[in-house]
Amino acid sequence: MIQAPKGTFDVLPEDAARREVLESHVRRILGGAGYGRIETPTVEATELFARGVGEATDIVRKEMYTFDDGGGRSLTLRPEGTAPVCRAYLEHGMHKLPQPVKLWYLSSFFRAEAPQRGRYRQFWQVGAEVIGSAVPETDAELIVLLAELLGALGARGTRLLISSLGTPETRAEYREELTAYLHRHEERLATEVTSRIDLNPMRAFDSSDPQTREVMCGAPLLLDRLASDDAEHFAAVRALLDDAGIAYELDPTLVRGLDYYTRTVFEFSSDALGAQSGLGGGGRYDRLIEQLDGPPTPGCGWAAGIERMLMIAGEQPVAPQLTDLYVGMHGRSGARTAFALAREARRAGLQAQLELAGRSLKGQLRHADRIGARYVALVGDGPSAPVSLRDMASGDELETAFQNVIPTILRGSRLS
């Protein structure tokens, strides 16, 4: 039997309803803050991610679905949303719009990883990006909006970690300092850490190896090396979060998996998620647009995983689908008339369903009962034959003419 590809899944109606509730929260919260929706293509030029996300990242090195489009172009199924949004910002000259440009998206992304609970090869993210603003209010607003979304979902036990990465220059200097420190203590580090010292030394902070952790306790911290304006920016973001009553923990070792971040970085997580504890996160990316050959343009944003948010979301009130009218028939000879009645009912604004399974009369009533139909109309042989209209709640039933069925239901009067 053909199955959905490894790490992918079908969204069935019941699950789709929960997703729609989530999306409605997104629309209300982000729309209410003036963010407009953007959707970019599922595939992009591979170079966009190589340059935007960074060649050294795991994402680019081993997690991208890359293929030749048949015309000699290398395309990649998007592994994240920020680089594509920045590409679109440049391609459409959005720098001419009033700044900043505030965007959100809800799309699926692709990464070739080993599937796990909360981690899929095709997964969905909601993201928000603010391009063209460098002020700390932007960073804080984005964090507040994500916190609000999680709150609206009834997510419990979430934690917010924040830090600042400073500028690429500060990072470069710090990186040398850290690399030198790591090399000095190389013999005490885990092999998977030593092998990455020159590639991505910051990863050493994430190691779970006890010896390595000991070494890292004495390691220099980037947060202590920030330039004064970066430190000021970070302090301002923190002050705004404090004002907003957003609780957070300072995590000087917070490292995100994408290379484009500068200054503020943050992440919401939940222990209820198991190993894949990250709910969503993001940060400032003041050099990314330049990296993509655009003019110097600051940016800030986040992305959050739909599947993970749904895992920790409280019970969302999903409105049950109501059926005003179920159109059945006394026999197959009434099918044509029933078809016409269902059509007219829908045109009149009723939620109407037609018997489509060739059920017996008993089966039709049983089915109508199960789907919660308020009324059942049983048509006879032809439009001139009387229609039995039954109120399912009371059991009352009357015989009436075809053309009286819909007006009777619209009046909502009890049948007797």
Place this chain on the structure above:
RNA sequence: GUGGGCGUAGCUCAGCUGGUAGAGCUCCUGGUUGUGGUCCAGGCGGUCGGGGGUUCGAGUCCCCUCGCUCACCCCA
């Protein structure tokens, strides 16, 4: 990519030390020559994830493979 657990009807599962498949739920039909929610009866539905091997005989043992799952890793 590495390691552990699992994989029997649409769903939840039972099948003892190998003898050629079961239950409950769901769905459909009937129980009133046409009318639901309870109850009763019956029916549809499985090449026991797939392939190979051992055996007179394998869902049950062995190997390979696919998938799910948990962890490492990474991240959303």
